[in-house]
Amino acid sequence: MFQDLDATLKALLDDAAGPAELQAADVSFDTPDKDYKPAQATVNLFLHEVTENRTLRDEARVMERVGDGYTSRMPPLRVDCTYLTTAWSAQAGALKAAEEHHLLGLALRWLSRFPIVDDRFLRGSLKNPPQLYPLPTVVAQTQEGRSNGEFWSALGIAPRPAFSVTVTLTVEPFDQVEDLPQVESIQITSTSIPDPTLAGRVLDHALTPVPAVVVTVVETGAQTTSARDGTFIVPGLGFGVYTLSVQAPAKPVEQVTVTYAADHQTHTVVLSGP
Template sequence: MMFHYLDNTLLALLDAAPSTGSVDLIRASEKSFETPEKGNTPDQAETTINLFLYEVKENRELRQTAPNKVSSNGQAGNRRAPLRVDCAYMVTAWSKKTGENGVLESHNLLGQAFYWLSRFPEIPEQYLTDAGMTGQLFDAPTMVAQMDGAKSAGEFWSALGIPPRPYFNLIVTICMDLDQQIESPIVTTITSRYLQTGEPSSAEELLLIGGTVRDKDLNPIPDAWVRFEPSTINPSQVSEIKITDQNGRFIFSRAVRGSGFTLQARASGYPETLERSFDVVPSASGDYDLQFP
């Protein structure tokens, strides 16, 4: 999905190497992401840095199991945490020269690539953005030659029909947003206990309940009038009136456990009074929303 963007990012990072000094060969060299194959090896064309993506896997050490809290249009919910993915490249260098001179040049180029990429423990955000990898919620750390992912490198080269070559591993960890919404209700009831005399026996338990007033299209209605009316006589249970906020939300803070109540709502432009009754506090469903027809 986004691996080609990562290829473009690494390409830009290599092309940013200065053309003079200790890494003078990198910018002038070709860059390839193809799989080296017999009869089509890079050293038959131009001096080349080859980055072969050989493995992609989840980084379990960075795995975040807890969902992230999200809010949209007054609705709260959970969203699955982004996937952290390790992308492992086998980096080799190829020279168009032959014989001993070709070996020396390829070794020099491989060393320069190793040195240059090791300068970036994290890929700078600008390179990610310019390559199209927008929305990375975390930094993109890199590891150079720190994991032997190609343990069977000899078998790899043998299968391709190519003599074994020196290489190093480049591991880049990227963030992949799965864009999965996890259905779960918002927290609409909070319980509080108040001690009047410092004795546990004097504790008074009150519940905070909240909801949203919406229109028929489920759009939140701000500045709506909402009345909390108790259906039983209790000294602690009192009538309250609240005005919804810009997200259509309302909160009542003195509901008494076990007692019934009614919620009534009025809003400008809605001639009818909306009413909803509840047999007990807290509601079994935890839903206190009101919706105009």
């Protein structure tokens, strides 16, 4: 994943439409420590921070149409990958500083042209399968109260001109995908608050209506039979918790506990097993 982002940024910096000096420079992702001494003009992008972007976090599951049904999966993570960008010259003295500053400025101007990374630059797993969201970039931004002094000290070198490049990736950490059937119909059942009735519908394991099911209220002995569309009605009950004994043709008896109230009059009973 990160190596594919490296390759993507390298492709962006090597683009034929970019400045000639930038195309001619090497692009490195090595750690720019005290032993780092490139032999030619180099743009170094050091990946030094990876954090979840909580602002872009989405708690909603991802739904996709697949054939005659749908798939549902947990939302992905949005991850900020921050590179420290520096320029390096193999020359000496004033020429070294001049080349580094010029190259760093070219890199800053060129990368700033891409608030979203073009698909043509994407490499590896960032291209296939395609990212769920485009890859936004933020250039030359620093977090408030943060200093690079400790960073340069840890690398054992003197501070040098640099700017940050942050690219936000979509990361899929969850493998579980739930298959859901296509919605074939919607049934709306009305109830009455002043004249309530315990009602419901009997469905099999495939959510198909089951007719001729004997539904018995265990506590009162009241009994009814489901209609062709699986619906049933048991009138004359007071609000409360009841146990429904459900007897489908040629099936064992099943029991379901329901809470019958003014705002909870209709109950769906799903039979187990094929």
